[in-house]
Amino acid sequence: MTPADSDISALPAPEVQPAEPITDGTKLSLMGVFAAFITGLPNLIFPILAAIFGARSSGAEHILIPVILGLALGGSLFFRWLDWTRFRYFVGEEDIRIESGILFRKARSIPYERIQDVSIEQKLVARIFGLGEVKFETGGGAGEDGQLSYVSLHEAQRLRELIKARKSDITAPAAFGEAGIASSDSEGAQAPEQPPIFAMDNRRILTLGFYSFSLVIFAVLFGVLNQFDWLLPFDLWDWTAWLGIAKERGATLDGLSITARAIAALMALFGLILLGFATGIVRTLLREYGFRLDQTEKGFRRRRGLFTLTDVVMPVHRVQAVTVFTGPIRKLRGWYGLKFISLAGDSSASEKGESDHVAAPLATWPEISKIAEIAGVPMPDANVVLIRGKLVYWLNILIFIIPVVIAGIAVLIAFTDAGALAIWLLAVIAFFTLSALLQWRLSLHAHSGPYIFVRRGWWNQKLTAIPQIKIQSVEITQGPITRLQGLCCVHFGIAGGSISIPAIPLADGRALCQTVMANIVNVDYSELNRP
Numbered sequence: 001m002t003p004a005d006s007d008i009s010a011l012p013a014p015e016v017q018p019a020e021p022i023t024d025g026t027k028l029s030l031m032g033v034f035a036a037f038i039t040g041l042p043n044l045i046f047p048i049l050a051a052i053f054g055a056r057s058s059g060a061e062h063i064l065i066p067v068i069l070g071l072a073l074g075g076s077l078f079f080r081w082l083d084w085t086r087f088r089y090f091v092g093e094e095d096i097r098i099e100s101g102i103l104f105r106k107a108r109s110i111p112y113e114r115i116q117d118v119s120i121e122q123k124l125v126a127r128i129f130g131l132g133e134v135k136f137e138t139g140g141g142a143g144e145d146g147q148l149s150y151v152s153l154h155e156a157q158r159l160r161e162l163i164k165a166r167k168s169d170i171t172a173p174a175a176f177g178e179a180g181i182a183s184s185d186s187e188g189a190q191a192p193e194q195p196p197i198f199a200m201d202n203r204r205i206l207t208l209g210f211y212s213f214s215l216v217i218f219a220v221l222f223g224v225l226n227q228f229d230w231l232l233p234f235d236l237w238d239w240t241a242w243l244g245i246a247k248e249r250g251a252t253l254d255g256l257s258i259t260a261r262a263i264a265a266l267m268a269l270f271g272l273i274l275l276g277f278a279t280g281i282v283r284t285l286l287r288e289y290g291f292r293l294d295q296t297e298k299g300f301r302r303r304r305g306l307f308t309l310t311d312v313v314m315p316v317h318r319v320q321a322v323t324v325f326t327g328p329i330r331k332l333r334g335w336y337g338l339k340f341i342s343l344a345g346d347s348s349a350s351e352k353g354e355s356d357h358v359a360a361p362l363a364t365w366p367e368i369s370k371i372a373e374i375a376g377v378p379m380p381d382a383n384v385v386l387i388r389g390k391l392v393y394w395l396n397i398l399i400f401i402i403p404v405v406i407a408g409i410a411v412l413i414a415f416t417d418a419g420a421l422a423i424w425l426l427a428v429i430a431f432f433t434l435s436a437l438l439q440w441r442l443s444l445h446a447h448s449g450p451y452i453f454v455r456r457g458w459w460n461q462k463l464t465a466i467p468q469i470k471i472q473s474v475e476i477t478q479g480p481i482t483r484l485q486g487l488c489c490v491h492f493g494i495a496g497g498s499i500s501i502p503a504i505p506l507a508d509g510r511a512l513c514q515t516v517m518a519n520i521v522n523v524d525y526s527e528l529n530r531p
Contacts, residue, residue: 025088025089025090025099026088026089026090026091027084027085027087027088028084028087028089028148028149028150028151029129029131029150029151029152029155030084031129031130031131031150032084032126032129032131032149032150032151033077033080033081033084034077034129035125035126035128035129035131035150036080036149036150037076037077037080038125039123039125039126040076040080041076044072044073044076047072048068048069048072051068051072052065052068055068079102082102083100083102086099086100086101086102086105087099087100088100089148091159091162091163093166094111094112094166095109095110095111095112096109096110096112096115096136096146096163097109097110098110098146098148108145108146110136110138110145110146112163112166112167113167114138115136115137115138115163115167116137116138116318116342117135117136117137117312117313117314117318117342118134118135118136118137118159118160118163118164118313119134119135119137119310119311119312119313120132120133120134120135120153120156120157120160120310120311120312121133121135121308121309121310121311122153122305122308122309122310122311123307123308124307124308126150127307127309129150130152130153131150131151131152131153132150132151132152132153132156132311133147133148133149133150133151133156134147134148134151134156134159134160135147135148136163160313164298164313194294194295196292196293196294197293197294197295197370197371197374198292198293198359198360198363198367198370198371199291199292199293200288200291200292200361200362202289204362205284205285205288205289205291205362206281206284206285207335207362208284208288208361208362209277209280209281209282209283209284209285210277210280210281211280211327211329211330211335211362212280212281212283212284213276213277213280214276214279214280214283215272215275215276215279216279216283285306286305286306286307286308287304287305287306287308288304288305288361289304289305289306290303290304290305290306290309291303291304291361292304293359293360293371295374296313298313298315298316299313299314299315299316299317299318299319300313300314300315300316300340300359300374300375301313301314302314302359312357314340314342314357314359316374316375316376318340318342319340319341319342319375319376319377320340320341320342320466320470320494320495320496320497321340321341321377321464321465321466321467321470321494321496321497321499322338322339322340322341322372322375322377322379322464322465323338323339323340323341323462323463323464323465324336324337324338324368324372324379324462324463324464324465325337325338325339325460325461325462325463326461327459327460327461328458328459328461330362331461334364334365335362335363335364336360336362336363336364336365336368337358337360337361337362337363338358338359338360338363338368338371338372339357339358339359340357340359340375341357341464341494341496341497342357342495342496359371359375365379372465376467377451377465377466377467378451378465379463379465380446380448380451380453380463380465383448384446384448384453385446385448386444386445386446386453386455387444387445387446388440388441388443388444389440389443389445389487389501389502389503389504390485390487390503390504390505391436391437391440392485392487393440393482393485393487393502393503394436394437394439394440394443394503395433395436396481396482397432397436398429398432398433398436399481401428401429401432402429435458438458439457439458440503441458442455442456442457442458442461443455443456443457443502443503445501445504447512447515447516450467450468450469450519451465451466451467451468452465452466452468452471452492452499452516453465453466454466454499454500454501464499466492466494466499468516468519468520469519469520470494470495471492471493471494471516471520472493472494472495472520473491473492473493474490474491474492474493474513474516474517475490475491475493476488476489476490476491476506476509476510476513477489477491478506486505486506487502487503487504487505487506488504488505488506488509489501489502489503489504489509490504490509490512490513492516
């Protein structure tokens, strides 16, 4: 097998569809049994360690430990194989059906018309075996609604194109090559891949990693230590024991000067910051390596990943809205990100802590505008006037903050200097006032032609563009305070999410709702998202 055969990034998107569907039940790749076995080995670590710990206390560890390892590894491999023998998938004219289960059989039928996205993913082990996972999303709010783990990359590509053909009611007489790619009858050669509409080199990926400061490594270490603390001869979480160990080695805080303590604190803070930047760079490199966005016949194709390679196709007609995101530091350097809000929603992305429909993680404004234009949702130009909401809406938070702070000071005033507490009170109020002013300053909206633009946030800044034709519902809400102020929030419901415009006068909100409803009342949503 050549490297190109085992790498989804080397397979161009097919331009035509296979002529014949799969009519008989099909098994997954047998090599997937070994890939799943290796991938599942980390799940065996804790039970194996627990069993070994018990075996060592029995005094017969030289016999029991090999038996435990053999039973654990052999049993895992056997059940993986048994599950493989009972797994079938059927591709019919109207749906794809998945049957699984050893003792209790389960059958899942997914109609083609409900499938929003078909993605191909390659984790490190699957990549070694030349396999991939095919994932189906229906937008039901539960992530992937069907998954085939594992099939060959050729089969994965074939399935994706077959489903696209069934959804579009297209039949093509062209033959499929051995690699699952449409080939020419005369030459049998693959069509050359066109240049991407957006790509990220390693330098830009490292730049994105620098902006992706993260301390998630501490959460991972905490979880590992929490699992293995029972193997240690002392209580890991007893801080008095650590102080005792430090005293035994002659390291005490009492023996350090104020300068030494300050230097130690600064060094610890510097190490924490350095570790946060390093973690962000590594995570970004693993996720975004080789990022490439192509324009296909039906939409966009995104490929990325170092160890886990993903290949996702996003049809243009599934794009409901476009969101541009940035931050104050990134914006100074002219960097932005772009993501699509799609029919499939972001439920799976939310579970992973990231968006699965990011089209450009770090791009310049011209690059962002180009992708948005292709998606049919252009960015606002200089002629679009963005309007701010009423400042009093953002200052409402002070109504709740000031009494809480004053109550806290009243409790502590008997134990602390009143002057210091007054300074803290002013500092807290100043912080929330500044935050409210920044929110008001950077929260804008506009209704321009067939589009609505909403900008929110002063730190995590987002600009969302919504075609009115994609809006499915409009709602006006008022709280007790905003009702007294004559303000409201307007919520636009779209497939995959909702967008809100806060702090606008009630009369303006009603006028906006009437205008939008007049534009969308005649939209036939049963036909809107068909290719």
